[in-house]
Amino acid sequence: METIGFIGTGHLGYPIAANLIAAGYTVKIYNRTRDKALPLEAQGAILVNTPEETATPGGIVFSLVSDDKAVEAVATAALLQALGKDGIHVSMSTISPDTSRTLAAQHLEQGVHYVTAPIFARPEAAAAKVGTAVISGHAAAKERIKPMLSAGFAKNIFDLGEDAGSANVLKLMGNFMIAGAIEMMAEAFTLGEKNNVDPRLAYEMLTTTLFAAPIFRNYGGIILDRQFTENPSFSATLGLKDMDLVLQTGRKSHTPLPLANLVQSRLTTVIAKGLKEADWTALSGGAREDAGL
């Protein structure tokens, strides 16, 4: 099977890289903090020391890093040269749609296709290959990478067309809706708590009927338990970065987003209180604290 490159083995990248190795791919891995990727070497990965060493000519490199700057830092001229004609860079990070569009144009100058493929999955869902991929970019390149997305983390793949930015927009829409759902539950549970309704009973009712969706079921439980600093799987810092991107995208396109402003403000408060590494569901503390709880 094909040799593929993988850049970024954080919370989410790690289980995806592990799945690709288990599926039989030869995976060349670059991670800024090399030590974190060492267990993957034991599973069969080849660890390399620069982003460009992950590439083979005409091959495929996946990247999953923290933000726009980090993607720009790994998508070096050296990486694009190493990939060369018909090479593909699959950018899975949650970044600005405009950054993806700019990168796509730069890649194409070297004959490289840039495919945007952000991930909807918590690490455990990625590990279990029940995540969702949304993809956009060059048609033939997308077809070539689909089996790898399935082998890596995705149960469902939604194709948004050729514009490299579209998949980023949908990822931001989804993350905004998750943050909105957290705020919504936080306000509702707080109203219940202050008015003689057991929030846990309310949670049971709401998340098994009207709101019987994974987001409400999973995040609702975390909100009620208030264990935001134990095993956070998506940090308040990353959540705030994403809401910044949502509002930046809204600002550029003249789209006022009052609920996004609210959740951005909530996440800013989480970080102001020194909880930048807490799970982003900690934003639910805002409604409670505002109510004196």
Next chain:
Amino acid sequence: METIGFIGTGHLGYPIAANLIAAGYTVKIYNRTRDKALPLEAQGAILVNTPEETATPGGIVFSLVSDDKAVEAVATAALLQALGKDGIHVSMSTISPDTSRTLAAQHLEQGVHYVTAPIFARPEAAAAKVGTAVISGHAAAKERIKPMLSAGFAKNIFDLGEDAGSANVLKLMGNFMIAGAIEMMAEAFTLGEKNNVDPRLAYEMLTTTLFAAPIFRNYGGIILDRQFTENPSFSATLGLKDMDLVLQTGRKSHTPLPLANLVQSRLTTVIAKGLKEADWTALSGGAREDAGL
């Protein structure tokens, strides 16, 4: 089978009364606009001319009317006298928890039990008996009415204890979350529409994965179709009334609810634009129009 009373055969009361008749109960119906209840007479109901005529001594009367004042207007001294000792008034309307608590105390003075049992169901779901009931009030009274709730509309019944107000609070929490979900989708779809993401594809992705719950699936479709004035099943006027109750309950209990403020404002705009009879999903127009669409 038992003779029961039913007050209020509007959009939601009508299918519930019809189900009770079909289940074999003798149902005495009072509706302010008598003509609307006439088809139920053909199905076997007995139409009466005052709320108190629906009652039998020690029996059960259901009421489902528009707001606090309307409940107070039907729960007359005459009705309570006609129900008498061990009679039950099942109040299904979405009203203030404090109104329920006051009514419960007044009912008890006549030996009547007041049970709060608001409904989570659109009319078609009530007709199909797949709705959800949340109930609170006197324990033995609740047990006595449960079979009727199941026969009338409810697939699930959640019991919130003895405080008559608690079930109203949970109903308000649920309706607030529905309104919040509408706003959330409206902002997300608008961001997509302005940034090269087909809202319908986004809807498919979001409502079959992360947000695969009836609320998002059903309301999301209505939002995208923007057919708010054709077959509205819950009007903007009623939605605004409910958000007023949410904020009033929050105000009394010192619970700031910024998202509830936002959706209240959106619904106020719907009505300001002359669409008071439109479906309350019309509040989704706010985000679109603010973005110049």
